[in-house]
Amino acid sequence: MDHDTYDDAYIRGILDEVRSIAMVGASAKTIRPSYFVLKYLIDKGYSLFPINPGLAGGDILGQRVHGSLADVPEPIDMIDIFRNSEAAGAVVDEALDLDPSPKVIWMQLSVRNDDAAARAEAAGMRVVMDRCPKIEYGRLSGEIGWVGVNSRTLSAKRPKLAARGVQHRVITGDK
């Protein structure tokens, strides 16, 4: 995998499979992308664990903030990294020490660390870099088309609606 492009099936598989996500670099500021993404993923039914040493012990959107990945008391399926590319390496090493091991390392838009990705893949994890899970979920569900964004997907199948509310689409079903 060259990590320049990803098949939609690879991304869809990850977003369909994972249930719990630790977000490293989560922000409590309502206008920050890391807050947006946290909120969106909670809304899609994922369990979110915000990680931010400066906010440890507090909460964001009702979720307890932890100081490090090791402090999260439950198994984590995916680590979503909102740190710069260099700092992402140390986050991946922390993730490698977790037991049970996370299944997926996800680095946000503009974050890419190929060495760290190779370490995670050697340990059997799947890796996504320089992508945003909110954008990918919006793209694959068709929601992102509502704001005129090119989803780069084509389908003659009816989109799936979430079980609750209006204007909520899902990839394969509510979590």
Place this chain on the structure above:
Amino acid sequence: MSDSREPGFSTLAVHAGAQPDPSTGARATPIYQTTSFVFDDVEHAASLFGLQAFGNIYTRIGNPTCAVLEERIAALEGGTAALAVASGHAAEHLIFHTLLSPGDEFIAARQLYGGSVNQFGEAYKKFDWNVVWADIDDISSFENAVSDRTKAIFVESLANPGGGVTDMEAIAAIAKKAGVPLIVDNTMATPYLCKPFEHGADIVVHSATKFIGGQGNSIGGVIVDGGTFDWSEPGKYPSLSEPCASYQGMVLYETFGNFAFAIACRVLGLRDLGPALSPFNAFLLLNGVETMPLRMQRHSDNAQEVAEYLAGHDKVDWVSYAGLKGDKYNALAQKYCPKGAGAVFTFGLKGGFDAGVALVSNVEMFSHLANIGDTRSLIIHPASTTHRQLTDEQKVSAGAGPEVVRLSVGIEDAADIIADLEQALAKL
């Protein structure tokens, strides 16, 4: 579609952005003729207003029918996102409203649609947005026009009405060096004939009224974000790079990345200035765009035949069609629009202004009107109509001198189009 295959242009023209309706299964895109959309609860409303969730609020800001058109055109142009608005002029206005502050300058080709010449040269004076004109026949004129106030460069891929072909790669290099986005009006070419993003454009704009709808029934415009420009330089494009007071201090380029420009045009320009596209017009434009690849090839093939016919007519002084061998733009046409040079071109009558006025009266199948890009063949004498507000010098530099007639060749049988011109020319 399988992930490993990229869909072709004609497939995108039919499918991009349009899945069956999730509630009813309707296969054609429904006309969501509603002003507003209900919220689940206060929290959902807050997420939508705060740009934290994708969704619909109010048709002035977004509408699901319009959104299908937006995604369709974004896909056809190869852009990251698009915004459909009430007209091509509205699209241009929202682009410049997003990019410019009072006192700023932008460089525009002289060879533009007359309406754009008026908008840039006259209307924008009231905003203190200052156009500096350059000439597509003299690339150095673009470079010489760059100043420390320059914020954008604007050209047409195929210029209306003269049919000139712009050397976009040369101008893109100047824009890149100046650190400003290149905006290309791709109305005349459509992405079927030419894809400006492949030649260095950062933003594409359309009058969808023309070949996108293609059937002369709806006014509309589209802005397409190429996702290529870096908006992060502090203070240069404040709408994108600075905290946005009406969104609690959000920084749009940081939040929306490579589709931030399209979002800014929507959530600031469209929200505040208001030129929304009606869902009904979006539906008609969508119906048109499905056949755009077929129409554009037929338009171009017919125009080529008609131009060759006129070039051999003894009452015709000259024909300016980039598809003609020997035309000064022929080499550029082969580079930028190898499938054809489009439907629109001008020719000069030896009889001057009076002959132009007579010809538009003599034709029987051609419609005399101020549009281009209809299935029907259209004719106009620019000096007495679309370009009459311009000075004589501006007319000539825009390719609309007194002897000039503009055709928008339709998709009828070429033999019938030529026969109509034959009888009309015979009466001169």
